[in-house]
Amino acid sequence: MKFNLRARLTAEFIGSAFLVAAVIGSGIMGERLAGGNVAIALLANTIATGAALVALILTFGPISGAHLNPAVTVADAIEHGITWPDALAYIAVQCAGGAAGAIIAHLMFGLRWYSMSTHPRHGWSLVLSEFVATFGLLSVIWGCSRLRSGAVPFAVASYITAAYWFTASTSFANPAVTIARCLSDTFAGIQPADVPLFIVAQLAGALAATFLFRWLIPNLPTHAAEVLVSH
Amino acid sequence: MKFNLRARLTAEFIGSAFLVAAVIGSGIMGERLAGGNVAIALLANTIATGAALVALILTFGPISGAHLNPAVTVADAIEHGITWPDALAYIAVQCAGGAAGAIIAHLMFGLRWYSMSTHPRHGWSLVLSEFVATFGLLSVIWGCSRLRSGAVPFAVASYITAAYWFTASTSFANPAVTIARCLSDTFAGIQPADVPLFIVAQLAGALAATFLFRWLIPNLPTHAAEVLVSH
Amino acid sequence: MKFNLRARLTAEFIGSAFLVAAVIGSGIMGERLAGGNVAIALLANTIATGAALVALILTFGPISGAHLNPAVTVADAIEHGITWPDALAYIAVQCAGGAAGAIIAHLMFGLRWYSMSTHPRHGWSLVLSEFVATFGLLSVIWGCSRLRSGAVPFAVASYITAAYWFTASTSFANPAVTIARCLSDTFAGIQPADVPLFIVAQLAGALAATFLFRWLIPNLPTHAAEVLVSH
Amino acid sequence: MKFNLRARLTAEFIGSAFLVAAVIGSGIMGERLAGGNVAIALLANTIATGAALVALILTFGPISGAHLNPAVTVADAIEHGITWPDALAYIAVQCAGGAAGAIIAHLMFGLRWYSMSTHPRHGWSLVLSEFVATFGLLSVIWGCSRLRSGAVPFAVASYITAAYWFTASTSFANPAVTIARCLSDTFAGIQPADVPLFIVAQLAGALAATFLFRWLIPNLPTHAAEVLVSH
Numbered sequence: 008m009k010f011n012l013r014a015r016l017t018a019e020f021i022g023s024a025f026l027v028a029a030v031i032g033s034g035i036m037g038e039r040l041a042g043g044n045v046a047i048a049l050l051a052n053t054i055a056t057g058a059a060l061v062a063l064i065l066t067f068g069p070i071s072g073a074h075l076n077p078a079v080t081v082a083d084a085i086e087h088g089i090t091w092p093d094a095l096a097y098i099a100v101q102c103a104g105g106a107a108g109a110i111i112a113h114l115m116f117g118l119r120w121y122s123m124s125t126h127p128r129h130g131w132s133l134v135l136s137e138f139v140a141t142f143g144l145l146s147v148i149w150g151c152s153r154l155r156s157g158a159v160p161f162a163v164a165s166y167i168t169a170a171y172w173f174t175a176s177t178s179f180a181n182p183a184v185t186i187a188r189c190l191s192d193t194f195a196g197i198q199p200a201d202v203p204l205f206i207v208a209q210l211a212g213a214l215a216a217t218f219l220f221r222w223l224i225p226n227l228p229t230h231a232a233e234v235l236v237s238h
Numbered sequence: 239m240k241f242n243l244r245a246r247l248t249a250e251f252i253g254s255a256f257l258v259a260a261v262i263g264s265g266i267m268g269e270r271l272a273g274g275n276v277a278i279a280l281l282a283n284t285i286a287t288g289a290a291l292v293a294l295i296l297t298f299g300p301i302s303g304a305h306l307n308p309a310v311t312v313a314d315a316i317e318h319g320i321t322w323p324d325a326l327a328y329i330a331v332q333c334a335g336g337a338a339g340a341i342i343a344h345l346m347f348g349l350r351w352y353s354m355s356t357h358p359r360h361g362w363s364l365v366l367s368e369f370v371a372t373f374g375l376l377s378v379i380w381g382c383s384r385l386r387s388g389a390v391p392f393a394v395a396s397y398i399t400a401a402y403w404f405t406a407s408t409s410f411a412n413p414a415v416t417i418a419r420c421l422s423d424t425f426a427g428i429q430p431a432d433v434p435l436f437i438v439a440q441l442a443g444a445l446a447a448t449f450l451f452r453w454l455i456p457n458l459p460t461h462a463a464e465v466l467v468s469h
Numbered sequence: 470m471k472f473n474l475r476a477r478l479t480a481e482f483i484g485s486a487f488l489v490a491a492v493i494g495s496g497i498m499g500e501r502l503a504g505g506n507v508a509i510a511l512l513a514n515t516i517a518t519g520a521a522l523v524a525l526i527l528t529f530g531p532i533s534g535a536h537l538n539p540a541v542t543v544a545d546a547i548e549h550g551i552t553w554p555d556a557l558a559y560i561a562v563q564c565a566g567g568a569a570g571a572i573i574a575h576l577m578f579g580l581r582w583y584s585m586s587t588h589p590r591h592g593w594s595l596v597l598s599e600f601v602a603t604f605g606l607l608s609v610i611w612g613c614s615r616l617r618s619g620a621v622p623f624a625v626a627s628y629i630t631a632a633y634w635f636t637a638s639t640s641f642a643n644p645a646v647t648i649a650r651c652l653s654d655t656f657a658g659i660q661p662a663d664v665p666l667f668i669v670a671q672l673a674g675a676l677a678a679t680f681l682f683r684w685l686i687p688n689l690p691t692h693a694a695e696v697l698v699s700h
Numbered sequence: 701m702k703f704n705l706r707a708r709l710t711a712e713f714i715g716s717a718f719l720v721a722a723v724i725g726s727g728i729m730g731e732r733l734a735g736g737n738v739a740i741a742l743l744a745n746t747i748a749t750g751a752a753l754v755a756l757i758l759t760f761g762p763i764s765g766a767h768l769n770p771a772v773t774v775a776d777a778i779e780h781g782i783t784w785p786d787a788l789a790y791i792a793v794q795c796a797g798g799a800a801g802a803i804i805a806h807l808m809f810g811l812r813w814y815s816m817s818t819h820p821r822h823g824w825s826l827v828l829s830e831f832v833a834t835f836g837l838l839s840v841i842w843g844c845s846r847l848r849s850g851a852v853p854f855a856v857a858s859y860i861t862a863a864y865w866f867t868a869s870t871s872f873a874n875p876a877v878t879i880a881r882c883l884s885d886t887f888a889g890i891q892p893a894d895v896p897l898f899i900v901a902q903l904a905g906a907l908a909a910t911f912l913f914r915w916l917i918p919n920l921p922t923h924a925a926e927v928l929v930s931h
Binding site for chain 3: 739747825829843848861864869916
Binding site: 241245248249252256259260261262263264267268271272273275278279281282283285286287289290292293296297298299300301342343345346347348391395 | 505506507508509511512515516519592594597598601605608609612613616617620623624625627628630631633634635636637638681685686
């Protein structure tokens with residue numbers, strides 16, 4: 008079944024908004040309740056994000072492919088899974104949806120509708136972390152969507168759950184989420200000055216995994232969105 | 239396979255009772271053991287609720303659709319998935335089952351069989367939270383039940399697990415559970431005066447998601463219960 | 470595919486041993502590391518038990534039905550899913566396997582091979598808890614094994630994960646595990662004097678759920694083991 | 701679909717690197733944030749490792765069988781699921797990948813690229829723990845891969861999640877990971893002198909389970925990799 012572009016963009020918008028609301032909202036809740044123990048706050052943040060990804064990819068995957076992430080959309084366009092004009096529209100609504108999700112999270116927790124983050128996240132180890140995190144994310148997506156597409160929601164959610172803890176950056180791995188998180192001076196925030204290098208590292212990781220899996224699994228359909236939708 | 243109304247109502251009653259017992263009981267246990275760390279208590283509450291939803295929807299979904307939630311039943315009636323007389327019967331047993339679950343939870347923990355909650359939960363940010371929480375819940379249900387019905391138990395449980403943390407209200411998202419929780423002056427309680435606005439927000443969120451998905455996925459069977467049962 | 474009785478009993482023995490080792494071992498580890506916070510110890514205990522159940526039922530379900538629990542075997546015999554002589558053999562090896570698991574757990578943690586528990590667990594609220602816990606467990610098993618047998622491992626594991634927290638007794642729900650836990654004076658132990666009432670309550674809960682589901686889902690195959698094996 | 705050896709070895713290398721990075725990285729993060737509560741650090745370590753295993757086995761299982769573990773590869777060679785020359789190549793890249801993963805984890809967290817562990821892990825109770833842990837792991841793999849191959853990723857991940865807590869050694873259960881962890885003087889490390897006995901115990905447990913399941917499930921295809929790939 009093929010959905011028209013307006014439906015697909017709506018799905019990407021709502022899905023990205025819920026994803027960012029889950030990341031930022033659970034960060035606020037976790038920090039408020041954890042009594043200063045950052046590990047417990049991050050555990051809550053992790054569980055909420057992983058569980059939200061399962062639900063959102065199951066819900067919106069059949070409509071839009073549930074990219075919810077410009078790095079995924081760019082990789083899919085490179086592999087001819089989505090046209091470049093559609094990809095640009097996807098990326099625009101992912102960023103807009105992410106910003107909307109940040110605002111909704113703030114309003115749900117009684118905060119001002121936005122606040123620029125002052126949370127520093129820089130240094131080469133964090134940039135390497137984002138490269139590794141997104142390389143792994145795209146590896147999981149290409150490996151599963153080509154060979155076991157029904158497992159993608161669980162594989163992606165499990166991967167991000169793990170990567171929150173095994174990367175030093177807590178694995179943003181998503182340019183739209185990264186931009187949205189600079190609008191929130193809370194637990195999950197990132198100061199605007201650190202955003203560009205994060206995005207560069209994310210795109211580089213996504214491209215590296217895409218080219219690796221083009222070589223690893225060459226003879227299979229490469230249209231991620233189609234595989235997801237047709238499941 | 240089609241079950242008769244008496245079997246379906248029994249399933250809704252037992253399922254709602256176990257759901258509320260899980261929410262209230264795990265709140266009591268979590269608070270007793272957590273030594274004052276609210277995040278740890280809520281983590282236990284979250285894990286118990288999410289896991290209970292997986293088990294209950296898998297168990298009762300094939301019999302009654304496992305609505306366990308008047309907001310779901312109303313949305314399903316609007317979409318002609320259940321007749322209005324059946325829907326009213328569903329809602330009545332969901333509320334009765336929820337109250338029974340609260341009582342059972344209290345007796346299991348050696349408390350008086352009921353106690354009116356004095357836990358205040360008001361303010362516009364909490365009302366917005368309930369709107370968002372139920373909008374998301376119904377989005378997940380409509381998205382999955384129309385396109386991937388076998389995944390509904392996991393999608394709904396994952397969604398609620400996340401929403402416990404990313405909404406400021408810990409995502410009640412269910413009028414029958416909300417009423418039952420006002421009968422319990424424990425961790426999960428809500429004082430009776432705050433119940434009506436919660437329910438209004440929940441129904442508004444459910445309707446908004448229902449109309450959105452009617453537009454997003456128009457050409458598919460819209461009978462939620464049937465899809466769940468026939469799986 | 471049908472396995473011979475010796476293979477099935479071997480599966481029940483090893484599965485029950487691993488189940489008890491998981492319950493007792495993770496209790497010891499959790500208590501040692503949690504620094505006095507009982508909620509964190511119980512969270513570790515819960516996650517280990519739930520995860521072990523997923524793995525063990527997936528592994529041994531196709532061989533023996535993965536009852537690993539005399540209450541399940543008795544219920545299955547009542548429903549003609551297993552002959553009574555086979556059921557008695559199952560129960561014997563479940564108890565022997567459980568005791569072996571307790572001993573292995575002690576040896577892995579450098580403790581004396583057994584120690585009678587001094588952990589009191591009595592009072593009517595705990596007895597009610599065990600009735601409710603086992604009623605729920607058998608409801609989940611009968612609901613899923615008759616209508617969605619592939620989901621049984623996840624449904625049972627999720628149910629027990631929840632019931633650890635929503636019952637006051639942490640949901641033993643298994644006579645063989647209860648007996649084995651009285652051999653361990655550790656976090657998960659139960660003093661021998663409290664065992665008989667636990668077992669009575671568990672069997673009563675199992676029977677109540679079995680008769681309820683015989684009425685709820687009358688026209689379906691009732692051979693639990695067969696459904697699990699043939700999956 | 702059959703992949704050539706170079707693709708399969710690449711999959712084993714990347715998968716083993718990510719597995720070790722997940723184990724070591726999440727150990728570093730957990731310990732840094734947990735404020736001295738070892739149970740919380742180990743909980744984070746456990747969740748990250750279990751979630752990583754789901755993602756990695758789903759991703760690389762269809763390509764190489766996702767052994768990621770010399771004990772699994774040896775067992776598979778014994779059962780004629782992989783030729784011995786291929787098995788030796790698998791083991792070499794698993795060890796190399798594991799070492800690479802340790803180095804990447806250190807660099808992501810801004811540590812020196814390697815450091816020999818000074819974490820003592822010895823005594824017969826730990827050796828017994830590794831025997832039991834690997835016996836259980838191979839039991840899960842043989843039980844599931846022969847009878848329910850699609851469930852292997854979830855069964856293995858669930859098993860390891862449980863075994864982190866129910867064995868006294870936190871269940872290394874993998875010679876390549878054990879070697880890699882001696883290169884890291886962090887939470888997950890093991891001092892080099894304790895590695896040999898761990899590996900002996902792991903291989904003994906793997907062999908014991910392999911011979912047991914050869915008897916338990918005799919008439920089925922025994923080629924683990926093939927079953928996984930053909931799923």
